Structure formats: structure tokens, C-alpha cells
Amino acid sequence: MFGLFKKTSEVDKLQKQYEKLMAQWHKLSTTNRTESDKVYAEAQIIGDKIEKLKQL
Incomplete structure (x- = not known):
């Protein structure tokens, strides 16, 4: 329930798009x-x- 308002990071968004x-x-x-x-x-x-975002 506490993860309900958690925002996804840029890496997570890109990872989902990559997998798709x-x-x-x-x-x-x-x-x-x-x-x-x-x-x-x-x-x-x-x-x-x-990869660039993970290196930062």
C-alpha cells in the first residue's frame, strides 16, 4: 500500500520500453x-x- 504513490524512475520507464x-x-x-x-x-x-543513466 505504501508503494502506491511511489514514482517510477527514468531507468525503470526506459527498461519497460526496452523490453516491449x-x-x-x-x-x-x-x-x-x-x-x-x-x-x-x-x-x-x-x-x-x-547504460548511461546507470553509470551516473
Whole structure:
């Protein structure tokens, strides 16, 4: 109950977005290779942002 008003950090938000994109990438990898490559590139950019934030 006390976690009800807890705000999510920027890293947590990016992590959720990263996981969503990676799931989408995996699904597209079997059907549409060019689209899956685009999604993977987006996920890698977000992954780099996460690493930079964790280093701070």
C-alpha cells in the first residue's frame, strides 16, 4: 500500500520500453526482417540510454 504513490524512475520507464521493443523485435524477426531491424535499432538506442543513466 505504501508503494502506491511511489514514482517510477527514468531507468525503470526506459527498461519497460526496452523490453516491449525487444518482444516486438522477436515477433517481427520471423515475418518481416526489415521492420524487425528497425525495431532492434530503436531498442539498442534505448539500451544505450539505460547504460548511461546507470553509470551516473
